[in-house]
Amino acid sequence: MKSPPVIARAIARGFSGLSGERGSQLLPQARLAGPMPWVIAIMIALTSIAAAGGLALNNLAQAARAELSGGVTVQIVEADPVERARQATAAATALAGKPGVSAIRVIPDAELDRLIEPWLGDAASGDAAIPVPALIDLHLSGTITPQRLGELRNALASAAPSARIDAQADWLGPVFAAISSLQWLALALIALLALASIAAVWLAARSALGSNHETIEVVHHLGGTDAQIARIFQRSVARDALLGGCAGLAIGLIAVFLLAQRFAALGSGMIDGGGLDVMDWAILALVPVAGIVLAALTARFTVLAALRRML
Amino acid sequence: MSGSGEDIVQFSNVGLRYGTGKEVLSDVSFTLYPGSFYFLTGASGAGKTSLLKLLYLAQRPSRGMISMFGTDIITLPRDRLPGLRRRLGVVFQDFRLIPHLSAFDNIALPLRVAGVTEQDLQKPVADMLEWVGLAGRSDARPATLSGGEQQRVAIARAVIGRPDMLVADEPTGNVDPEMALKLLRLFEALNRLGTTVVVATHDLHLLKKVPDSLIMRLDKGRLSDPTGALRYPPRRQAALS
Numbered sequence: 001m002k003s004p005p006v007i008a009r010a011i012a013r014g015f016s017g018l019s020g021e022r023g024s025q026l027l028p029q030a031r032l033a034g035p036m037p038w039v040i041a042i043m044i045a046l047t048s049i050a051a052a053g054g055l056a057l058n059n060l061a062q063a064a065r066a067e068l069s070g071g072v073t074v075q076i077v078e079a080d081p082v083e084r085a086r087q088a089t090a091a092a093t094a095l096a097g098k099p100g101v102s103a104i105r106v107i108p109d110a111e112l113d114r115l116i117e118p119w120l121g122d123a124a125s126g127d128a129a130i131p132v133p134a135l136i137d138l139h140l141s142g143t144i145t146p147q148r149l150g151e152l153r154n155a156l157a158s159a160a161p162s163a164r165i166d167a168q169a170d171w172l173g174p175v176f177a178a179i180s181s182l183q184w185l186a187l188a189l190i191a192l193l194a195l196a197s198i199a200a201v202w203l204a205a206r207s208a209l210g211s212n213h214e215t216i217e218v219v220h221h222l223g224g225t226d227a228q229i230a231r232i233f234q235r236s237v238a239r240d241a242l243l244g245g246c247a248g249l250a251i252g253l254i255a256v257f258l259l260a261q262r263f264a265a266l267g268s269g270m271i272d273g274g275g276l277d278v279m280d281w282a283i284l285a286l287v288p289v290a291g292i293v294l295a296a297l298t299a300r301f302t303v304l305a306a307l308r309r310m311l
Numbered sequence: 312m313s314g315s316g317e318d319i320v321q322f323s324n325v326g327l328r329y330g331t332g333k334e335v336l337s338d339v340s341f342t343l344y345p346g347s348f349y350f351l352t353g354a355s356g357a358g359k360t361s362l363l364k365l366l367y368l369a370q371r372p373s374r375g376m377i378s379m380f381g382t383d384i385i386t387l388p389r390d391r392l393p394g395l396r397r398r399l400g401v402v403f404q405d406f407r408l409i410p411h412l413s414a415f416d417n418i419a420l421p422l423r424v425a426g427v428t429e430q431d432l433q434k435p436v437a438d439m440l441e442w443v444g445l446a447g448r449s450d451a452r453p454a455t456l457s458g459g460e461q462q463r464v465a466i467a468r469a470v471i472g473r474p475d476m477l478v479a480d481e482p483t484g485n486v487d488p489e490m491a492l493k494l495l496r497l498f499e500a501l502n503r504l505g506t507t508v509v510v511a512t513h514d515l516h517l518l519k520k521v522p523d524s525l526i527m528r529l530d531k532g533r534l535s536d537p538t539g540a541l542r543y544p545p546r547r548q549a550a551l552s
């Protein structure tokens with residue numbers, strides 16, 4: 001028998017081995033592929049649609065708020081047109097001198113008629129018209145507090161006793177409440193989808209762990225560290241998640257884009273404010289990145305927990 | 312604790328039980344010296360595999376003290392074990408080759424685990440393949456190799472890192488006597504390079520083939536040591552010196 005070759009003296013040189021291709025080679029690819037990328041794709045698609053919805057609602061609410069903030073409506077509710085006109089002018093004059101009033105506009109009768117016509121028809125104009133309150137659009141700088149409204153109300157009490165004064169945002173209070181609950185719903189959906197993704201990755205990592213148990217044991221006995229073995233699985237899952245994430249993002253973005261076009265076609269001024277800006281698209285692009293990180297971390301901790309049960 | 316650093320393994324009153332069963336190893340005490348060649352024999356169920364599992368750090372004892380390479384392994388934190396395992400070579404009774412890796416990649420695995428670069432491991436692995444007579448089967452998957460060929464790949468994987476100690480569980484269990492002898496010669500060659508070898512075997516004929524070997528006999532979980540040579544071995548110089 002020949003004497004053995006000069007064998008590599010490689011013991012305990014480092015714990016950096018098995019990174020990269022050599023590590024992933026240890027797991028047969030077919031085991032981890034399969035349904036995983038598809039499950040992740042569906043999760044990412046749903047998550048990005050939910051996120052897009054949440055972001056659009058946020059923009060919508062902000063646009064509406066910006067438009068309405070500072071907006072105050074003064075109505076002169078008075079049946080006699082002459083007295084109504086007098087009070088409207090008096091109110092406008094009284095308000096003009098007030099601090100914090102940045103803009104003031106008495107809405108002309110013609111414009112009011114036009115606003116009301118679709119509902120009341122010709123009856124709105126002419127001599128026999130149904131009395132319609134005069135409107136004054138008022139813009140205040142800064143935020144509107146009940147106290148400021150009260151001051152304005154007092155200022156009008158003598159000049160225009162028939163005046164009613166309201167912050168425009170108050171009318172839309174219920175709308176904002178609805179938008180905000182929809183946003184919470186979107187957030188809850190994202191959280192649930194993240195949990196489902198974790199569960200899916202956890203199951204996949206567990207089954208991969210089971211079917212590769214022999215390999216893991218061998219690497220373990222050859223002095224492989226937990227971190228080395230976990231890294232192998234982590235990479236494998238991350239690659240699946242990358243595939244699934246890209247597919248999911250594509251599906252999600254197409255869906256969001258089509259929905260956005262449908263809403264734009266409605267042409268409603270309200271919904272115009274709900275578009276997505278560059279920042280929002282960037283956040284959507286981060287969804288699959290977060291998915292990949294989540295999947296890799298889940299795989300890592302699943303494998304580490306299983307390994308800790310071995311000596 | 313071994314203070315001298317000369318002994319490679321020290322067992323002192325080691326007991327092992329699985330779960331709540333009765334002890335499968337009781338009061339096992341011995342010392343392994345570097346460069347020696349040991350056979351571990353005993354009837355089926357006597358506890359040979361259990362003792363080897365303790366040796367290759369797959370199992371902790373239920374009681375007693377074990378030190379390896381001068382380190383008390385009972386109190387050793389878990390994250391220090393990989394460093395010790397890399398000083399061991401293990402031939403499992405069932406080989407445990409990785410089925411989807413070629414013979415070359417199976418043999419290269421311990422080096423890759425230890426972080427040896429691809430460039431540095433090409434030649435040692437090729438040399439090792441040649442040494443076990445499988446130079447032409449470098450790309451073969453284990454399933455396409457005969458039992459004896461698989462066994463040689465398993466042995467090559469165990470010795471490629473030039474371990475301080477080689478532990479082999481029935482390494483000649485499934486091969487004909489001629490192949491058994493050839494494999495034994497591999498272990499002897501490694502032993503001459505300074506590796507301590509522990510071979511568990513049923514085959515009493517093998518024992519006579521290695522003249523200098525020491526014999527550990529297990530009987531129902533107890534180590535019989537009639538001459539005291541295992542507990543207090545005669546000074547024996549390492550084969551390397």
Ligand SMILES: Nc1ncnc2c1ncn2[C@@H]1O[C@H](COP(=O)(O)OP(=O)(O)OP(=O)(O)O)[C@@H](O)[C@H]1O
Pocket residue numbers: 329332335353354355356357358359360361362
């Ligand atoms: N994982 C285990 N759980 C419970 N009992 C075990 C386990 N492994 C071994 N045993 C028991 O421990 C005793 C010793 O088993 P061991 O495998 O060490 O014997 P052995 O000497 O290697 O036998 P053989 O020559 O047949 O391989 C046996 O009674 C066996 O049933």
Ligand SMILES: [Mg+2]
Pocket residue numbers: 359360361480
């Ligand atoms: Mg056995």
